[in-house]
Amino acid sequence: MIRITVEKKLSGAEGPFTLSIDLQMKPQSILTLYGKSGTGKTTLLRMLAGLVKPDSGRIEVNGEIWFDSSNGVCLPPQKRRVGMVFQDYALFPTMTVRQNLLFAQEKKEPRKVEEMLELTGLLALRDRYPGTLSGGQQQRVALARAILRAPDILLLDEPLSALDQKTRGQLQDEILKVHHRFGLSTLLVSHDKQEVFKLSDSVAVIKNGCITRTGTPHDVFLDRITSNKFSFVSTILSIRKVDCIYLAVIGAGNELVEVVLCERDAANLKPGDEVLVASKAFNPIVMKLKEATEPEDEIPPI
Amino acid sequence: MNCFSAIITGIETDESGSLFLLELDASGLQLSMLLFDLKPAFTEGSSVNLLFKETGMAIARNLTGEISFSNQFSATVTAIRSGNILADITLASPAGECTVIVTIRSVQRMKLDIGDSVTVLLHASQISLETPRMITEN
Known part of the structure; x- marks a missing residue:
């Protein structure tokens, strides 16, 4: 279980406000923080990563205390097993894809890097430099790099918002795949409701620094329960x-x-x-397609 | 989309517990609907909204004989809006107002006019369920 209770005074566009978060996250689930920009979502992620220090509170990750203001505990970023992916890839431009991944490993294990390259479909791009890759490819590298650290928590800060619809859909599938494959606990920041529905087990709506609602995407966004299939x-x-x-x-x-x-x-x-x-489940008509062939307009992932 | 308020009065399920037949009371109209995987929010006595699409229902006049539609209730035609092919017919029923879309040919064949009494026919499989809308700040 990941338990986060933190407070911090922040200055927003409309004046100072207090980020006051009390959040629990089940292991191996995807929790999405949903809210407008400037409400403290990114700051919360940075607090988890150890890049921003809360004024007070406690962060407990799978039984380990990362931060506790009551007895002065504050693990430095390098002691926290966190994987982060941002909107702007943040890859090292002078390193190849493979070198970028190797660099992320504390204990260098080239074999694991090769496995990760294969799993994320990056094998053919292993010797390319980030500048020669598309946005979607770069973000795939960033994701692979984040997971390679076997993080206790994977932090995704609007990782797909700069990508086109199709690439975004593919990378959403990719995130789900690696999330399940590695049993990750993932905290996602997103303001795209479709994305929230597709990826999240639960969602927390954050407004003016406080969480106003939590629940499944259906519970939170539809505020009623429907019976449709x-x-x-x-x-x-x-x-x-x-x-x-x-x-x-x-x-x-x-x-x-x-x-x-x-x-x-x-x-x-x-x-x-x-x-x-x-x-309703009763309505759709289901027809067998002709012998499956490669769909013509399907563009391979890379 | 049509919407009636109703109360669940009975729940029947199949052996595997995945298919449900609900009995409903919509302001005195006895209706029934089919659904899979009944959510815990829906129990006997729950207040619910019944949703059904205007294009997924039928109306009849002077109906005789047996018919397989699980839901049949009387209504009065209060308005007819005609296009070239389709007509949008507003009906007043004991459970509230509802709309049905039928072809103009059907309107003409049935000689439908405002004030006419009709029988509304609705499949048990064409009704969806939702909890009554709650007012929230978000």
Whole structure:
């Protein structure tokens, strides 16, 4: 279990405020901090990493005390087993992919680096320099490097917000894969509801330095419990009138779907609104596809 | 989307405990619905919202004989908005107002007009459930 109870005075864009967090995280789960920028999410991550010192409080990670203001305990960053991935990759530009990974290891184990390169699909890029890689590839390297340290906690600070939709989707899958494969405890900062739904076991909404709600993404964002089997959260892209009904175009991952709305629905919805699209398990039609071949528009991960 | 308030009055389940048939009371209308994996929030006596899509239901006039729709209730036509192909028909029922989308051909064949009494037909599998909306600060 990871238990975080910290306080720190911060100065925000709208004046000083107190970051006051009381949070528990189950091991091997993904917890997302969701909130506007400037509410203290990144500061909280930096406190966990030991880069920012709380004014008071206690941080306990799997039974080990990392910080305790009541008896002066404050482990330095290098003593905390933390993996961090930021929006801006933060790779060493003069080192190859492989060297970047090797550098992260306390005890140099080239074999483990090779395994990680293979697992994350980076083997072909091992001798390339970060500057020659795409954003998605660089972030994959940053993720591999963070995991290589076998962290007690993986901290992801809006790691995918600079990437395009498709790459973001692929890297979300990648994060889920390595999270489960290595049984990591992951703390993610995100302001993308779709991402929160896809990745998180639980979500904590942070507002003006305080956590206002915690729960599963469904509990927190939908504030009611629905009985539907198939559902996803997305954004309405457009609504147009067709005869006496309306057709809404809604993004669903990389695909677009059209959904029929009636007058009363359309009156309450507009493009840009975030919505839950749901269907009962009884409704979808399932058809076998022809013999599986390589999908034409599928771009390989690297 | 149509929405009726109701109370769960009965829960029946299959042997494996994954398929449920719920009996519901919506302002006196006895309805039933099917769903999988009943969440703990839904128990006998719970207040719920029943959601059903305007395009997933049917209406009938002078209905006779047996029909497999689990849910049948009377309603009165209060408005008809016509397009070229489809019509949006507003109905008043004991459980509240609801809307159904049918083809104009059906409206003409049934000679539907405002004030007419109809029977609303709704499959047990086409109803979704949600807890009543709570007012929260977020």
